[in-house]
Amino acid sequence: MMEDISSHIMDIVMNSVTAGAKHISIAVEKDPGTSVMSLTISDDGSGMDAEMARKVQDPFFSTKTGRKVGLGVPLLKGTAETTGGSFTLTSAKGVGTKIMATFDSRHPDLPPLGNIRDTFFVLIASHPEIDFNLRYSVDGKDFLLDIAEWRKELDGVPLNHPEVIGFLSNYLDEHL
Numbered sequence: 063m064m065e066d067i068s069s070h071i072m073d074i075v076m077n078s079v080t081a082g083a084k085h086i087s088i089a090v091e092k093d094p095g096t097s098v099m100s101l102t103i104s105d106d107g108s109g110m111d112a113e114m115a116r117k118v119q120d121p122f123f124s125t126k127t128g129r130k131v132g133l134g135v136p137l138l139k140g141t142a143e144t145t146g147g148s149f150t151l152t153s154a155k156g157v158g159t160k161i162m163a164t165f166d167s168r169h170p171d172l173p174p175l176g177n178i179r180d181t182f183f184v185l186i187a188s189h190p191e192i193d194f195n196l197r198y199s200v201d202g203k204d205f206l207l208d209i210a211e212w213r214k215e216l217d218g219v220p221l222n223h224p225e226v227i228g229f230l231s232n233y234l235d236e237h238l
């Protein structure tokens with residue numbers, strides 16, 4: 063199992079980046095009524111056909127076929143399923159991919175969230191060309207950040223301009 067949920071987010075989002083996504087949505091939400099936590103990541107990257115989408119969820123895929131396929135997807139699936147949650151991956155070639163994992167936030171084996179603020183910051187700062195839509199809605203906090211909106215306001219100034227990065231850093235410290 064990964065040490066925290068943030069590491070899962072980083073891994074799954076890097077798959078989206080590798081798949082050439084221009085828009086990536088990440089939502090971490092906890093239902094205050096049921097204590098179900100959910101992580102939803104969707105992208106408009108290259109997507110996968112049905113067979114590939116099935117195979118990447120199988121941790122033994124690589125040994126069976128001899129093809130090198132990683133563990134990011136099966137690890138998240140494993141964390142979700144061993145902590146009383148669920149996992150779904152839907153993908154369409156040329157359209158994109160959506161991954162949704164739920165967890166029981168009271169389960170003793172659920173890894174901590176880790177540093178969501180740093181995860182969001184690193185993702186945005188190191189991929190200034192991607193429109194991230196971020197939501198963090200947990201334990202009374204309700205944080206929303208739509209980079210496409212920021213991009214409009216910036217009117218041509220790149221997102222990784224030092225002043226913008228400084229502003230983003232302060233913004234995350236204040237709101238997340």
Ligand SMILES: Nc1ncnc2c1ncn2[C@@H]1O[C@H](COP(=O)(O)OP(=O)(O)OP(=O)(O)O)[C@@H](O)[C@H]1O
Nearest residue numbers: 077078081107109110118131132133134135136159
């Ligand atoms: N969002 C996505 N869009 C398109 N293909 C994806 C996406 N996510 C996963 N894949 C495909 O599934 C494969 C397996 O992903 P997974 O994260 O499990 O391993 P990996 O990225 O290959 O290696 P690592 O263990 O370093 O994460 C990827 O190599 C890629 O082919």
Ligand SMILES: [Mg+2]
Nearest residue numbers: 073077132134
């Ligand atoms: Mg991966």
